[in-house]
Amino acid sequence: MTDTHADTSLARIESFPYRHRVSAVMGAPLAVARPGTTIAEAARRMSGSGISSLVVADEAGRPVGIVTERDVLKAVAAHGNSAADVPLGMVMSSPVATVRDDAFVYLAMGRMDRLKVRHLVAVDEAGAGIGMVTARGLLRQRAATALMIGDEVNVATGPEDLAAARAKLPELASELIADGVEGLGIAAVTSSVLRDLTARAAELAQAAMAEDGWGTAPAPYCVLLLGSGGRRESLFGADQDNAIVHAGSAADDPWYAELGARMCDMLHEAGIPNCHGGVMARNPEWRNTVAGWSERIARWIREPQGSELLNVHIFVDFRPAYGDRALARAVRESLRDQAARSPHFLHAMAQAAGQIRAPLGLFGQFVTKDGRLDLKTSGLLPLTAAVRMLALKHRIEATGTGERLARLTAGGHMNADEAQSFRDNHELMVRTLVRQQLADLAAGLPLSNRIDPKRLGKADRARLKGAFKSINALTWVMQNALSTV
Missing domain, CATH: 1.20.120.330 (Nucleotidyltransferases  domain 2)
Incomplete structure (x- = not known):
């Protein structure tokens, strides 16, 4: 259940790497040493400056290698007490990976990924080293608001934390509009956050139930996100549309009912309002086994009328938000085959x-x-x-x-x-x-x-x-x- 357009939109969200040059993210001035510098001197410089690497450069300032803290430790292991006097030229990693300081950031990111390195030396047009680009530095710069929201959701401990993360969505949307991102791209990001909020609410609800004596889930389950959230097309005012599919029995429903109620309450407190039509996992008609969902789909098909038709439109667009995706897949296959016939x-x-x-x-x-x-x-x-x-x-x-x-x-x-x-x-x-x-x-x-x-x-x-x-x-x-x- 993939959505190529949504994935394409999300790929375009990271506009920072396509708008900014390496010079905007590199650390400068560059910490440089000559090939003849000893390991002892290099270690003192790195420790005193709080840096993790030194670039080894020739007389013209062109980088010929790089020495990291790991290289120092390897030298000590290999040379023992004499390691202090070993010149950097003997232990440096060479050749050193470089990138032009006027290149766009996305080029640096791609080069790091391709070469599997965490440092790139930024060089000027003459090839002289002038700065350092690190993976950690890039993470601090790129899509700061989006990354911050995702991280806040992942570590949320209750509805207040979830609400604080959700409240940042308009700010993120404004940034994306300013960057020229499509409306559908913004909707894809909003939907992604909605999915993450739903998943975290389910996770927290399950943990709280265990603490309150409900035990673990009696069987695998999957929380489904329905409607515009399932299509990855939600905006800021989206309400809850969710369901549960599980591998338990009718006797297990009280556990899933409690999970649905706690999850929905938490989402409501976080600012995602309850669905006016009751399309939520807290309500029994939106919890079922795979066989139960297949039977309900069959009933929708036999009696396609009234408000049930609206429910079908909402349900059809579901995607998994949390739990065992194989269960969601089984429901999707049943829906596909029954509807087409x-x-x-x-x-x-x-x-x-x-x-x-x-x-x-x-x-x-x-x-x-x-x-x-x-x-x-x-x-x-x-x-x-x-x-x-x-x-x-x-x-x-x-x-x-x-x-x-x-x-x-x-x-x-x-x-x-x-x-x-x-x-x-x-x-x-x-x-x-x-x-x-x-x-x-x-x-x-x-x-x-x-x-x-x-x-x-x-x-x-x-x-x-x-x-x-x-x-x-x-x-x-x-x-x-x-x-x-």
Whole structure:
């Protein structure tokens, strides 16, 4: 259950290495010694300066080798008491790995990875050493906010810590927007943090249950993240959509019920609100064995009507957040096979999703309420639903909208230009919603999925109207395609 588009977006998040030069991250001045310097003198210099290495350079300042604390220890082991007088030229590692000081940071990172080294000497245009790039220094510089959030989640001890980490998401989003990262890339990062928060909440809940006498899990289980979180398309106002699949029996449900309740309570306290529709593992209908989930899927298929159809749309996009992924995989396979064999079910889902129409008036103007329109309901929901249904029809297991479009194209089920157009429309809507939510937060307004079209420039207003029309066309295609499954 991978999502190529989400992975691509996440790869682009690290904008620092592509915007900054080695000179911005190197340590300077460079600690240099000559080949004839003794180990004793080198050890004194490293100890006195608090550094872990010395660059050995020739008369022109060009690096010819490097000596680290490990090299010193090896020399002592090899030469015993006489090691103090051994010249660095005899023990240095050579040749030394270098990088130009005006190279971009990503080049240094790639070179370190390829050469499996933790130090690079930064050199000027003449080849003289002028600074040192270390793996530790790069970690301090790259994606500081994202790394900080991830680390805070990993060491969180309760809902207050989780809330503090989550509160940094808008700041991170603002940085990413300034760096030119796509809206879908920002949504992928937000979803990644949501998954990590869910996983940590489950982990903490399980530990607390053990302390309170509940013991360990009676059988393996997996917490599932549903809806936009499963698609890696969540933004700041996402609520909880989660479930549990386990390998236990009906007699084991009380343990999983307690886990679900504690996990959901912790997430709610951390600022991820309870789902208004009750789609949470604390509720019995969202906990099941693999066989139980297969039976519920079969029931959805036999009786595709009412609110259950909405639940199906939310569930279909699940991905594992914590626990035994093999259980999630088994549920995915059951869903894939049953849905593809059930034209009546797909048709009913398509008809329900197709009832949503774009908020455009007779003359193409935006139709708003109190000056705003719900971009999720009127744009994102019908687009993702249509792509979801086509993916189910063609047994595509991907959960992300971008990857579903890519696989529909690869399978010959959708024209490449059309798929790219839908992907562009998706990006436009997500980027617009991100900017609106950040603006609302800055203004002290509550988060919502409603945007003010007047905030958009003329070109983006025109593009958004075009996107709405395109989505109307897609839902029509989807309904017709699924009526002939």
